[in-house]
Amino acid sequence: AGIDPLTDFYTERMLKRYLDHEVAWSQRQGKPFGLLLLRPSRWTSFRRRYDETILKELAISIACVLKTSVRGYDFPCRLEELEFGLVLRQMNELTINVMVQRIGKNFRAAIQRILPGVMLPLEFACAIYPYDAETIPGLFACVETHWMMVPSKSTDGLTTRPSVNQRLV
Secondary structure (H helix, E strand, C coil): CCECCCCCCECHHHHHHHHHHHHHHHHHHCCCEEEEEEEECCHHHHHHHCCHHHHHHHHHHHHHHHHHHCCCCCEEEECCCCCEEEEECCCCHHHHHHHHHHHHHHHHHHHHHHCCCCCCCEEEEEEEECCCCCCHHHHHHHHHCCCEECCCCCCCCCCCCCCCCCCCC
């Protein structure tokens, strides 16, 4: 029940369990951690155009991108069809930006292998415990209201994560 059969990732139930562990660890160690959610942009219109086989291949590809883009001690989870969550241990704004850039680059390459010429942007939302919120529901509330596009290019290779007051709703 805790493992998604298609991607071999943890489920949303397990994500919440890992978040409980991370909050306790962070409180003991005084180190922040990040919650990162990812999903393809314009997912509804994309889903109407392609059959179930392509959608399953896309979910598997996103899982492969995440497996190769995150560190071994981070926890990737599949939340819904193509929405994924990650518990990123010992994260700050700079390291989340680096992670998002790496995932975005690898995601664009994966999409081109599956559907050459198709542009499917990736959206992300993140929150850092305890800076953005001090509870798990607060972390989810923060990320759910602050989705942003993963930049396709950046002049310095990084994107600045806007402060809570500057984020796009």
